[in-house]
Amino acid sequence: MNPASYLIEFKSVSKKFGNFPANDNITFGIRGNTLHSIIGENGAGKSTLMNILSGIYKNDSGNILLNGNEINFDNPLDAISNGIVMLHQHFQLIEDFTVLENVILGEEQVRKSIFLDLNNSKETLSALIAKYKLGLDPDSKVYDLSISEKQKVEILKMLYRNPNIFIFDEPTSVLSPLEVEQFYRIIRTFKTEGKTIILITHKLNEIKELSDYLTVLRKGKVVYETDAENLDIPVISSEIVGSVNIPAVKTARTEPGTEEVSLKVENIVYEKYKIRKLDCFNMEIRRNEVFGVIGIEGNGQSEIVELILGHIHGFAGRISKKPKGISVVPDDRIKKGMIEEFSIGENVLVRSSREKIFSNSVVKTTGEKIISDYDVRCPDTNSPMCDLSGGNQQKAIFGREIELDNEFMIFVHPTRGVDLNATAFIHNIILEQRNAGKAILLITADLDEALTLSDRLGILFRGRFIKELPGDILRNADKKSKGKIIEDIGKYMIGISGE
């Protein structure tokens, strides 16, 4: 095979949803045994294109060549039998099944034509776990696993099918910094084994770290292509957003006008299913400040939110100061953030008690305000929120919560799965709200985000703050000491507290 020839080739691939062109005449190629990144904003068409390649969607026109032969998959099984597997943003696991059962589902080995042969599969699986150092127990139930472990199960599902081409859709957005490193290591192993990896992302550092080739999509079109040697981050950033002005957080911090405490919780001990979730947990948040909470997922983040919102009962300790109103942008926008079947306007109105009667015009004007003020892109004011892309759903929920104008605001992973422009936009508004006298709790797994926004930063480990740092030291630090500080934070996050 000619080394310059492509393993996968997209030729004028187009796909429309309604009247919206998600992929518009896309033409480019992916070389074998390389890591090819596809980068772009939310709704640029990255996921759509990869869903076509993995057999979930069908393209309206154009064709796709694999090894020079045209392919036309009817469903994901066709893709898998051609060696193409995809890791989706939303996990597709059966929580009540074990790791092993999840992995073999659809590929079960059978003895005497009806009995499941788990032992054989288990050996294969254990070998895979050992080989890639995934550190999972094949017999543990999936509901017991953390998000990063669940992702490993998904990766195992891919590996078990012995594919040639891996597609990852924003794999690191749910991982903490250490877990990201681990993930990179696994991906590099794949490459040394001769596999081809396609990575959908909008993290620029990820591209620098991993990519051999890069394709930038914008509004469904290929706008820029390059390879590792000619990688120029500023150029790529401007190609992604389509302008030379890279968005940045511009809002300056004003001096706090008031030191009024908005929320104070003392010595909270909370257990769920006999597991201690909050362990002598103390927190105080004042108006005019952003208190950032960083930590590996599952160390008490969701319990803090539930505690403040009054969703949990039967805890020891006390909440000695409660804010009057609480806005919350929850971690899981689909499960906790909105009613997907309702339009934006309806979601805003059902949240506030401002209007009792929802006339068509009230719903429309309410929706339009959020759409224009928070730059939400949607097919129609009346379309249900499930028709919006993830980033636009996030902007709509964010806008809704800001508009409530509550004294206390909780943001959990506010920019997860959101593009660069929107991230800067959201960060600016969070700081504006801080300056306007709001007390803000920011829970995030994104260190950069925590460092950019926080006045104080708490590092959460096993249900309490193992360390608290002032936010400005981090912002004022020079490059070298910043590296050291970040390294220390990483250590605190896994419970190592040596200075």
Add this chain to the structure above:
Amino acid sequence: MSRKFLPNFISVTVSVLLTLIIAGCFLYFIGKDPVMVFSKMFEDVFGTGYGIGQTIFKTTPLILCGCGLALCFHVSAFNIGAEGQINIGAFLMAVIVFYLDDYIGYFAFPVAVLAGFAASALWGFIPAIIKVKREVSEVITTIMLNFVAFALVNYLLMEKVAVKSTVRTPEIINSLFLPKLSEYIPSLQGSSANITFIFALALAVFLYFIIYKTIYGYRMRSVGINPVASKYMGININRIYILTFIIGAGITSFVGINFIFGYKGYYELGFSSNLGFTAIAVSLLAKNNPIGIIFSAFLFGILDFGGLAVNNMVPKEIMLVLQALVILSILITDKLVNKYITKTANA
């Protein structure tokens, strides 16, 4: 609703035709002439004022009970205990009005209706509170409470209030009977259709407004669609669940008004004849939309009275088959029609 009206209309029409064809084959195989059976049915239902009136009379309780259930279904409470709720409420209604009408005359009517509503609501409160406090599926509790309701009503009726050697309560005084529709539309002469029908229509329109145009309705549906998100949005999901369930269950008691005050003047054992179950289909067929329920209730009302009309020509089981076939074919064609319409709209 307007953007969904056309596909719904098409799918119902297609499925009614489909049902007639299948049922026609059925009739043909058992040696009946389908054309004759169907034409007799349609003639009796639509051909005479009496037929139309009787169809309206059969439709009224289906609208009322369907609306009550729709409320429950909107908060995702699969209330299959309407049959029990209806009987508890209607029985109490008849008993109270019997004891009070001599003393307070007309006022016995509102008192009885309120008491009936409260009794049915209580019968809904039990599964609702058990669900909220103990997470026991309302499907199980409501069906069990059906048996309890039957036994309780049976006992109280037979032991305490029944007219000797009957299975009914004593009759109410004449002045408490509701006006018949035929008083206003003489051509309906002879039928039992009464002003409860107008009340049912008004209730359906009112509930449509509440469910789709007010914050209460939106919150109700939020709780039904996504309770977790509703909780994060600051909605008291338990309160809304319980309130909606008891109001929905309470509304099913209105079925008793049509029968007691509009028709017989007493409560009779077995008067509801599985209405509480038919109404589940009525509501689901209309996607729990009260305006749609008016139409789906009519469909079942037509089949019900039409069945009586051809009683002596075909076995009565054929009407049950017909009802089931209509539901099945609507469910199937609904998907197909929607798919076809979105396809042509995009093309």
